[in-house]
Amino acid sequence: MDVVAVAEERTQWPTKGAFVLAAVGAGFGSLFRFPFVALRHGGAPFVYAYALLMVTVGFPVLVLELALGQVYQQGAPRALKKVHPALAGVGYLATLTALAQGTFLCVASCWSVFYFFGSFTFPLPWHDCAVGYFLGRVVPGLPTPAGNCPNATTSRAEVFSPAVGPLSFPADTLLWQLLAALGLAWTLVFAILFRGVRGLAVVLYGVIPLALVVLIVLLGRALALSGAGLGVQVFLEPRHLDQDWASASLWLAALAQTCSSLGLGTGVMPAMASHNRKSSDLVKWAVFITGGSFLASFLVGLATLAVLGHLGYFPEGILSSGVRSAMSGPELLFVALPEALVVLPKGVGNAVAAVLFAGIFVLAVVTGWSYTLALTTLLGDLFPNLPDALGGLVCCLAGLLMGLPYCFTHGYFLLEVMNYFVPTFCVAGVVMLECFGLGYLADSASLLQKVREKGSSGLQRGVDFVSLGWFHSVGIVHERILAIEKTRVPRFAWCVVVKYVVPWGVLALLLAELVRLLGWEGGLSIPGRPIVFPVYIIAWGWAMV
Numbered sequence: 088m089d090v091v092a093v094a095e096e097r098t099q100w101p102t103k104g105a106f107v108l109a110a111v112g113a114g115f116g117s118l119f120r121f122p123f124v125a126l127r128h129g130g131a132p133f134v135y136a137y138a139l140l141m142v143t144v145g146f147p148v149l150v151l152e153l154a155l156g157q158v159y160q161q162g163a164p165r166a167l168k169k170v171h172p173a174l175a176g177v178g179y180l181a182t183l184t185a186l187a188q189g190t191f192l193c194v195a196s197c198w199s200v201f202y203f204f205g206s207f208t209f210p211l212p213w214h215d216c217a218v219g220y221f222l223g224r225v226v227p228g229l230p231t232p233a234g235n236c237p238n239a240t241t242s243r244a245e246v247f248s249p250a251v252g253p254l255s256f257p258a259d260t261l262l263w264q265l266l267a268a269l270g271l272a273w274t275l276v277f278a279i280l281f282r283g284v285r286g287l288a289v290v291l292y293g294v295i296p297l298a299l300v301v302l303i304v305l306l307g308r309a310l311a312l313s314g315a316g317l318g319v320q321v322f323l324e325p326r327h328l329d330q331d332w333a334s335a336s337l338w339l340a341a342l343a344q345t346c347s348s349l350g351l352g353t354g355v356m357p358a359m360a361s362h363n364r365k366s367s368d369l370v371k372w373a374v375f376i377t378g379g380s381f382l383a384s385f386l387v388g389l390a391t392l393a394v395l396g397h398l399g400y401f402p403e404g405i406l407s408s409g410v411r412s413a414m415s416g417p418e419l420l421f422v423a424l425p426e427a428l429v430v431l432p433k434g435v436g437n438a439v440a441a442v443l444f445a446g447i448f449v450l451a452v453v454t455g456w457s458y459t460l461a462l463t464t465l466l467g468d469l470f471p472n473l474p475d476a477l478g479g480l481v482c483c484l485a486g487l488l489m490g491l492p493y494c495f496t497h498g499y500f501l502l503e504v505m506n507y508f509v510p511t512f513c514v515a516g517v518v519m520l521e522c523f524g525l526g527y528l529a530d531s532a533s534l535l536q537k538v539r540e541k542g543s544s545g546l547q548r549g550v551d552f553v554s555l556g557w558f559h560s561v562g563i564v565h566e567r568i569l570a571i572e573k574t575r576v577p578r579f580a581w582c583v584v585v586k587y588v589v590p591w592g593v594l595a596l597l598l599a600e601l602v603r604l605l606g607w608e609g610g611l612s613i614p615g616r617p618i619v620f621p622v623y624i625i626a627w628g629w630a631m632v
Contacts, residue, residue, distance in 0.1 A: 098362050099362055099363070099364065100362050100363060103367070103372065104292070105291055105292070106359065106362070106363060106372065107372055107375045107376060107379070108291040108292065108295050109291055109359060109453070109457065110350065110356065110359055110372070110376045111295065111375075111376055111379040111380055111383070112291060112295055112450060112453040112454070112457065113350040113355050113356075113359070113453070113454065113457035113458070114347065114348040114349055114350050114380045114383075115295070115298075115383060115450045115453065115454060116189075116192035116193065116195075116196055116450065116451065116453075116454030116455075116457075117192060117344070117347035117348055117510075118383060118384060118387050118420070118450075119195050119196070119417065119419075119420040119421070120344060120347060120417075120506065120510070121137075121344060121348075121384045121387055121388050122387060122388045122391035122392065122419050122420050122423065123416055123417060123419040123420070124340055124343075124344055125137075125322070125388050125392075126392070126395075126406070126410075126411060126419065127340070127411060128331070128334075128336070128337045128340050128341075129331050129337070129406060129411070130321040130322050130392065130406055131321065131322060131323055131324055131325045131326065132325060132331035132332060132337060133331075133337060133340065133341055134322060134323070134385075134388065135325060136332065136337055136338060136341040137341045137344055137345060137381075137384070138381065139341075140338075140341050140342055140345045141345050141348070141349075141377055141380075141381050142377075143584065143588070144342065144345060144584065144588070144589055145345040145346070145348070145349050145351065145377060146373060146374070146377045147580075147584040147585060147589075148346075148349075148351055148518055148521075148522070148584075148585070148589060149349050149351060149356060149373045149376060149377060150369065150370055150373045151521070151522075151525065151585055152351060152356040152357050152360070152521075153356055153357070153359075153360040153363075153369045153372070153373055154360070154369060155167065155170075155357045155360070156356065156357030156358060156359065156360030156361035156363075157360040157361065157363045157364075157365060157367060157369050158365065159361070160361050160365070161357075161361055161464075161468050162178070162182075162354060162357055162358045162361060162461060162464035162465045162467075162468050163177075163178035163181045163182065163354035163357040163358065163461065163465075164178030164179050164181075164182060164354070164465055164468070165178070165465075165468045165469075166178070166357055166361070167521070167524065170524070170525060170528075171524060171528040173524070173528060174521075174524040174525075174528060177517065177520045177521055177524055178354060178465075179465075180513075180516075180517050180520070181352060181353055181354035181461070181517045181521075182353075182354045182461050182462060182465050184352060184353050184354075184509065184513045184514055184517055185353035185354050185355055185458040185461040185462065186458065186462060186485065186486065186489060187489070187505070187509050187513065187631060188347070188353060188458065188509050188510065188513070188514065189353075189454060189455055189457070189458025189459065189486060190486050190489040190490040190493070191490070191493060191502050191505045191506060191509070192451075192454050192458075193269065193272055193273075193451050193454055193455045193486065193490060194265070194269055194490050194493040194494070194498070194502060195417060195451075195502060195506075196272075196447055196448065196450060196451030196454060197265060197268040197269050197272055197448065197451055198221075198225050198265075198418075198421055199421070199444040199445075199447035199448045199451070200264075200265075200268040200271075200444070200448055201224055201225045201264070201268075202421065202425060202440060202444040203440075203441060203444040203445050203448060205220070205224075205440075206437050206438075206440035206441040206444060207437065207441065208437075209433070209437065210429075210433070211425070211428060211429055211436060211437065211440065212224070213425045213426075213429070214429045217421075217422045217423075217425040217426050217429075218418075218422050220425070221418045221421050221422055222418070225265075225418075225421070226262065226265075226418075226496065226498075226499045227262070227496075260495065260496050261494060261495055262494050262495065262496065262498070265493075265494045265498075266491070266494040268448075269487065269490050269493075269494060270487060272448070272451050272452050272455055273455060273483045273484075273486055273487045273490075274483075275452045276452055276455040276456045276459055276483050276486070277479055277480060277483040279452070279456050280456065280459065280460075280463060280475065280476075280479035280482075280483070281475070281476050281479060290449065290452075290453070291453070294446055294449045294450065294453075295450075297442065297446060298443070298446040298447070298450065299383065299386075301439060301442055301443045301446065302383075302386050302387065302390065302443075303386065304439065305390055305424060305427050305428070305439070305443070306386055306389060306390040306393070308427055308430065308431060309389075309390045309393040309394050309397070309427045310389075310390075310393050312393065312394065312396075312397035312427070312430065313397060314396045314397045314398075314399060315393040315394070315396050315397050316396065317396035317401040317402070317403070318391075318392035318393040318394065318395050318396025318397070318400075318401055319389065319392065319393055319396065320396075320401070321392055321396070321401050321405075321406045322388060322389055322392040322393075323389075335595075335596050335599040335600060335603075336599075336600060336603065338596055339511060339515065339596040339597070339599075339600050340511070342515055342593065342596065343510035343511045343514060343515055344384070344510070346510065346514045346515060346518055347510045347514065348380040348381070348383075348384055349376065349377065349380055350457065351514065351518055352513075352514040352515065352516075352517035352518040352521070353458060353461060353514060353517070354461035354464075354465070355457050355458060355460065355461050357461075358460045358461045358464035358465075359457075359460065361464060387420065390423070390424065390427065391419060391420055391423040391424065392423075394423040394424070394426050394427050395423055397426070398426060416503065417499075417502055417503050417506055418499075424443070425440070428440045428443075455483075455486060458486075459479070459482045459483060459486060462478075462482040462485075463475070463478045463479055463482055466478040466481070466482070492627075497624060500620055500624050501624050501627060504620060504624055504625055504627060504628040505627060505628060505631070507628065508627075508628035508629070508631045509628075509631055511600065512597065512600075512631065513631055515593055515596075515597065516593075516597065518589065518593065519589065519590050519593040519594055519597070520590075522585050522586065522589040522590040522593075523590040525585060525586075526585055526586030526587070526590060527586070
């Protein structure tokens, strides 16, 4: 790679800004998830739960994963193995999860290619019906729940209502244009891997700030629309917060979005941090990464719901159960933002659309690169003599092949199923296992030796083991983080979160969701979506669990 070499023969980021932008960009691929997951779980209650978890769970676990990579200068599997040999398997699970999550996030972002080319048409091709454009042009062949579309006979809410039951699924056909866009994305991912992170830094410095500026412009325009305040009310006004927060599904969904936004549980952050200097102040960069990820999600969600308010989905600022289930699909972002572009002056809307959707596609490339980095870092650690280009080629081909099923007509539904199962169970599960391992296994041999050296009775040894082990395991990791120059992490709070709050809390949420899911339409549907999927589609999600 074309990067600066460090003493440990580990490559280094050219600038700290590039590292922060790359880490923030890793979570940008999940931005399309935030609006519809928030809508599915009531709007404001989800937003506040997400904000709380970003601070209390996301930030401490992010510090943990960055520390693993930065201290040990290796990817997640090898770094966790150095903490304790039994944790190597968790690192491999994280890497496989990165491949699973990166593929469907990359496909979803590739939908933007259709809007990019459509932005050169006057008027914009979705000016009369954004929903119809998506389900008729981007994913053709699906039933078109078109709402206010011309010649529409049914609304989206009617098509996706519980009374419909199993949808009449069309014949499965390959979407060649989507496959071509996905192939282009993975080709660019390979080009970045081949050229090194200096080339990526140029892209990051140009695209991510520009995307944020365009997003802020769109947000301003969306907020100026008539009725937008109703959407803002749903997004920010907490109604019945005590009742909504009693739902385990809401907290698990907020946790899954937190992990996806920060790239946790996938080995991405340890892989990125392994290219930092050991003396780098990782806590400061973790603050920037957490803040940037939350800001991006907040702006996208606010803009999306403001547009929905303008379209009349929230009469009197109330989110009905019908709208909550009917509009909470993966395409929501690609329906709402185009509606905001239509109301811009002629020519301006086209230019903003071209910049916005080109930026989303580039972010798809960054997302693919981020998750592929976890794989290439593992290959580099296992096979030091393996050429970077060959390792990158193998990983990119694997990503393209795993993305192929999403390029069929039924891939839309497969993506929705995987978008539920992978972040909810796989990503959150890996985070849970990381914290269990680092909380209870780290340096356990040293702990046992200290107990034996006391030479006390069997009962006393048990008491001593518990007292020494209260924070000992995770404390060892904490001390190694403190060894980094200028880094300060509050020991007590950090240890409590990593050793007790995260692992046991996530375990309880996962068990509650599994019980709930098994009773939902016989396991052939996903909570919050009244669609009964074919067995072979839902089986993909269960296979990941």
